[in-house]
Amino acid sequence: MWDRKRGLPTPVGAERVGGRHAQFRVSGVIIPAVQLAFFVLAVVVALGARRFLRGYPRSSHDYQRLRPREIALLRAATDAMFPARGAIPVSGADVDAPRYVDTWFELLHPAKRFQIRLLLLFFEHATLFFWAPGAGGWRRFSALSLQQRIEVLRAWYASGWFVRRLVFTALRSVLGIAYLGHPATMRHLRVAPYAFDSPVLDPDVLYPPIGQGPDAIRYRPEDRTPPASGVPIDLSGPVHPDYEDSPL
């Protein structure tokens, strides 16, 4: 309610009363407007802080970039996006999406990292505007039940509003690279990189590892090998060691 005359809002449940300074009567108690405004503001800040900051579990992992609220959102969304007992025996919960995204964040351009952070924050709290069905549907996304999260994702995916679908696609892309980039998923889908030795050519004697000087060059001229043979790789051969051993 907006008090046009005084330019002050009249809180719900309050009644404006006369006097030298603006005052309101709340449940029979007369409160000066300034104090009431501070009270309302304090309640809003407290509720906001509770919603935006409190209650996120501390992670046992040592994440470099991710914040607890981002970890919670990623876990909750991955669970719902890639459910257990699906067509692939690797679920979202199995792939530890926060771990992947944390590594990715380390490499991301600062502006892009900021944009992804905004995306995660927005999706976590978009339930303020697009409620999940059922009780407490306005709670943050990571606090919803699995069924509610699935319904939220369904609503974003099937939205008739282009921007909502775009946001969903962006989130699904982030979760998708974490899911499909996991060694267990790649092994299951038979897309894990093959193991083979790279030939050692002149450039390998010239270029040091990134960030290091020429002293760190691993190869000497005498280490050079014949170039790539053109013989197709062995499809029944082993996968790259990084994709060989993983928990699943």
Added chain:
Amino acid sequence: MSVRLHSAAELSQMQDRLRVFAQYDADVHESADVVVVGSGPAGAVVAYELAAAGRDVILVEEGPPFIPSEFELEGGLSMARTMRESGLRMTAGSIMPTMQANCLGGGSLVNSAICVRPPAEVFEEWSDRFQLENTSREGLEPHYDVVGDFLGIAPTPDAVQGPRNLLFRDGCKKLGISSEPIARNVRGCRGSGECFTGCRNRAKQSMDISYIPEALHHGARVFTSVQVQQVRWDGRRVSGVEGQVVEPLTGRLSHRVRFDGRFVVLAAGCMATPVLLQRSGDLANRSGQVGENLQFHPGVAVAGVFPEAIDVQFGATQGYQSLEFLDRGFKLESLWAPPAVSAVRTPGFGHELLEHFAEIPRTAVWDAICSTHRSLGTVRARWGRSMDPALRWRLHPDDVPVLREALHAVARLFFAAGAERILPGVNSLPAVMDSEDQARALLSDRVQGRDVVTGGNHAFCTTRMHGDPEQGVVDELGRCHDMDNLYIADTGIFPRCPSVNPMYTAMVLARRQAHSLLERL
């Protein structure tokens, strides 16, 4: 020319001419006959040709060199390491992802090595519309031949095609449309399908293992991890460039760098060169065309699910193509990308999404690159000190039918090749189609531009060449109309999109430009 092995003494000299990030401990000030900015296909060719002719050349690159042990095999992380803006660059207007590499060798390190000579009609059109009297396919043939020999450009052999490329060929045969193995700058490909994340086989002749080592051998000095921020100029003459050392992967700037040169060649890419000119006081822009006319080959892709597993990862990343529909505005290609990258087009979520993912072992992805001549955009310097561009591009409604027809052609190809169903990735249509009849919907008006997931492959025209100085930034030899000794040598100088993959033509134009420049040195 085959892969060259240099002696230990030669390699030692070459190493002395290469600077990497760890070697910068103070400000740098050097000079040369020619300073080349950007080590992608065009810049590398210019640097090599000039150095091989005995000229003193400095080649500057913002990114670091990558060695096979540093290639990230997973798509998302690989893009974050090798691409500008972590591979997440987007156009405003019509929202479309687009990419620019940030590594020694530029895009050649992470592209699929496709080398196509555009048909003669493309150059005829360029000549007619843009007053380019000496730019014809016939006139460029000798340059194509020399570059082709240097890089071992040859059609992809069947042995490393793999099923998904051969199915593309079979589909074309059944439809009676032409197809051909893609010619690539590759020697000894083993079909590992890792072109996009860096060729661990060292088979792809990217610039960092071909032209740049040879440029070093001939005396060029190569400075990596240097961000060029400004061109130094006075009146109609440039005197060099300046910038700062940039830490790989973090982008932190440190020491000041200045390179003086009698000539400067900008080959920073069609999305970076305009920014550099704008940051240099709107240099060479009397025509008002710097940063204008941005064109792409928007790529559309369809996934097709086959009855049996098709060893999707094995085979040349892109092994087959069809030029049948060039006159209709698109070119068809087979494609492989890490699932994490290509999955953005997969429909659904939850169990439905997992069902689609589970079909990846028997799913091929084929694409079409489209010539959308009416869809234009701009490149602008951003506010602040960033050298990243602000891109705006809008898909023109009159170009949407090209996308529709391209999608439909790919869909038909899949059904002809025996696919059970396709995933067209078009928002306004069913997520899955299981017959050619159903796929006819791809031609309908229901498919609007924003319904189609496009990728901004290949970018052009932001510093276009034109015979008239009022209408273009450079002449057909790449020299800026407004400046006596400033050249541009990337795909920005293309006056229109070339309808086929641009790398080969960019190198050929760069070679011609280098030889023209030699006459002035």
